[in-house]
Amino acid sequence: MKFVAKYFPEIIMKSRPVRKRFVKQLQMNVRNLVNRNGFKADVQGQWDNLYVNINSEDATIRRAMIDILTHTPGIAFSYEIEEHDFDTLDDAFQIIKTVNGPSLAGKTFCVRVKRRGTHEYNSNEAERYIGGGLLKETNAIGVKLKNPDVTVQVEIKDQSLFAIKNRFVGIGGYPLGTQGDTLSLISGGFDSTVASYMMMKRGLKTHYCFFNLGGSAHEVGVKQVAYYLWDKYGASHKARFISVPFDGVVKEILENVEDGHMGVILKRMMYRAADQVAEMINLETFVTGESIAQVSSQTLTNLAVIDKVTDKLVLRPLVVMDKPEIISISRQIGTEAFAATMPEYCGVISVKPTTEAKMPKVLAEEAKFDLAVLDKAVEDATHQFISTLVKEENDALEVACVTLPSPSDIVVDIRHPNEAEDAPLELNHNDIINMPFYEIETRKIELKEDQTYLLYCQKGTMSKIHAHHLNKQGMANIKVYLEEQPKMIDKKAEKKAAFEAAQKAENSELEKKQD
Numbered sequence: 001m002k003f004v005a006k007y008f009p010e011i012i013m014k015s016r017p018v019r020k021r022f023v024k025q026l027q028m029n030v031r032n033l034v035n036r037n038g039f040k041a042d043v044q045g046q047w048d049n050l051y052v053n054i055n056s057e058d059a060t061i062r063r064a065m066i067d068i069l070t071h072t073p074g075i076a077f078s079y080e081i082e083e084h085d086f087d088t089l090d091d092a093f094q095i096i097k098t099v100n101g102p103s104l105a106g107k108t109f110c111v112r113v114k115r116r117g118t119h120e121y122n123s124n125e126a127e128r129y130i131g132g133g134l135l136k137e138t139n140a141i142g143v144k145l146k147n148p149d150v151t152v153q154v155e156i157k158d159q160s161l162f163a164i165k166n167r168f169v170g171i172g173g174y175p176l177g178t179q180g181d182t183l184s185l186i187s188g189g190f191d192s193t194v195a196s197y198m199m200m201k202r203g204l205k206t207h208y209c210f211f212n213l214g215g216s217a218h219e220v221g222v223k224q225v226a227y228y229l230w231d232k233y234g235a236s237h238k239a240r241f242i243s244v245p246f247d248g249v250v251k252e253i254l255e256n257v258e259d260g261h262m263g264v265i266l267k268r269m270m271y272r273a274a275d276q277v278a279e280m281i282n283l284e285t286f287v288t289g290e291s292i293a294q295v296s297s298q299t300l301t302n303l304a305v306i307d308k309v310t311d312k313l314v315l316r317p318l319v320v321m322d323k324p325e326i327i328s329i330s331r332q333i334g335t336e337a338f339a340a341t342m343p344e345y346c347g348v349i350s351v352k353p354t355t356e357a358k359m360p361k362v363l364a365e366e367a368k369f370d371l372a373v374l375d376k377a378v379e380d381a382t383h384q385f386i387s388t389l390v391k392e393e394n395d396a397l398e399v400a401c402v403t404l405p406s407p408s409d410i411v412v413d414i415r416h417p418n419e420a421e422d423a424p425l426e427l428n429h430n431d432i433i434n435m436p437f438y439e440i441e442t443r444k445i446e447l448k449e450d451q452t453y454l455l456y457c458q459k460g461t462m463s464k465i466h467a468h469h470l471n472k473q474g475m476a477n478i479k480v481y482l483e484e485q486p487k488m489i490d491k492k493a494e495k496k497a498a499f500e501a502a503q504k505a506e507n508s509e510l511e512k513k514q515d
Helices: 015-036 059-073 090-103 125-135 189-201 216-234 247-256 258-279 300-307 324-334 336-341 359-366 371-379 388-394 416-422 439-445 461-472 493-514
Strands: 002-007 041-043 047-055 075-085 107-116 150-159 158-171 182-184 205-212 240-245 285-287 314-315 383-384 410-413 429-432 453-456 476-480
Touching: 002 059, 002 285, 015 041, 015 047, 015 059, 041 388, 059 158, 059 453, 075 090, 075 107, 075 300, 075 359, 090 125, 090 150, 090 314, 107 125, 182 189, 182 258, 189 205, 189 216, 189 324, 189 336, 205 258, 205 439, 216 324, 216 336, 216 388, 216 439, 216 453, 240 371, 247 371, 258 285, 258 359, 258 371, 324 336, 324 383, 336 439, 359 383, 383 388, 453 461, 461 476
Parallel strands: 107 150, 182 205, 182 285, 205 240, 285 314, 410 429, 410 453, 453 476
Antiparallel strands: 002 047, 002 075, 041 047, 075 158, 150 158, 240 383
16 A cells, blocks of 8 residues: 655745755654554655555554554645556556546546656646546546545656545644654643644644642543643654642642732742753743633733743743634544543632732742742652553553453443544454543443453553553453454565575476486
8 A cells, every 4th residue: 555645835835955854854753653553664755745655455554554644743634545557648547447436426526637757748638638538437427627526636757657545634734853842731631732732733842741739530631641642643752751749839839828829829830840840851941731811820911920930931832722722623633532521630729819910929929938849849750751651551461361352242442532433443243332541430330240341442552551450440350352463464575485486396397307
């Protein structure tokens, strides 16, 4: 199978050296993601397109490749193509009729040809010839040059024809790693997850800093959504997850700070801690999900006061967005369900929070705060690569796994709803129920004690973690279903085996003649 990815338009507008650097980075990112998904592909970044060639027709590998191309920053859209050699324009038409003809039944269409090389015809003539043939020899209802039901895309390069089977929309943006690193202050809600995504989309390698205000359930939830964001949009690079225990800081604020200024002081303490964490890992910026006037601490006056506590550049990609816009993006990127079920730990709630904090008053209130408590929180922070949030725990888990379920087993698909919808699990002999992993804790009472359940996710990692947790709670009837991984077709090995077989047959014939 073959794919062609088109670069985000802003990449094409860059100077030649910058464009070359961006293309090289994107090529490396896609290669890293292919390797991480456990299959092989030839990835070539060229001036206009990124080409991907896979020596397999396995449906699972195809879905994984499409997922990579549609969620990797830097790609505007991609095509699944068939490449054919041809001689005449009629040869080209016959190929397009075979590939695209069935999809035109009962629809209007137009043909668009991009051509490079020396031919006896130009692009317009090729479009008319192929379009006329499709109209005559398929069940299409007509040609429509503006807003057709189907646009048949054809690319001709010398004597090679690229027939486009499917088109997939990407997320655009810049290749991850081209714009440096940043630190996202993530709480797991709508705002911070969308802000993190927008930074990755713009090409920034995004690390995560979580301030634990005293809730273990909150930390587990934030780790899961951070892993989801990284796994979906940023897994071509390593990223860090830093958890800072902030319960002591909250206690200090509640006991010593005047009510109206508690929210502003808490934010300034978070910024102080983020400044120290960023300094530890050599970062000059951090990201927040703040939006003007969304809450009392986010008025222009209060944001200005909060900013003065750090010399780092504070990035606020959502600063002028309203809540419905933010929720809409969270729905598109798959974090809405996380945010909607995330436990809330506000830490401090002022009865009458100030919306116009004054620096002298803020400094006076902070003078009551023992900054040694903040330093201790940063010192006790845990640092780990985000890939290990589930991997380390997964490696140490002892859970029962099966690859061939018995007919009485019920398979529980715990994947994110978007993932389950894109690639539905199909089993001939087993009932399947959908229970996203972030709902397992609240819905586990639906699992009957006398029934065996097999948790399923594509890679098995999240399934093992949640099965282990349920086993520890006494639910021994919970196991894991692992799909058998497809075997790659190694064409070089096939050719070598065929050559050796031919040699062996030839030697056998020679021996017979000699005898």
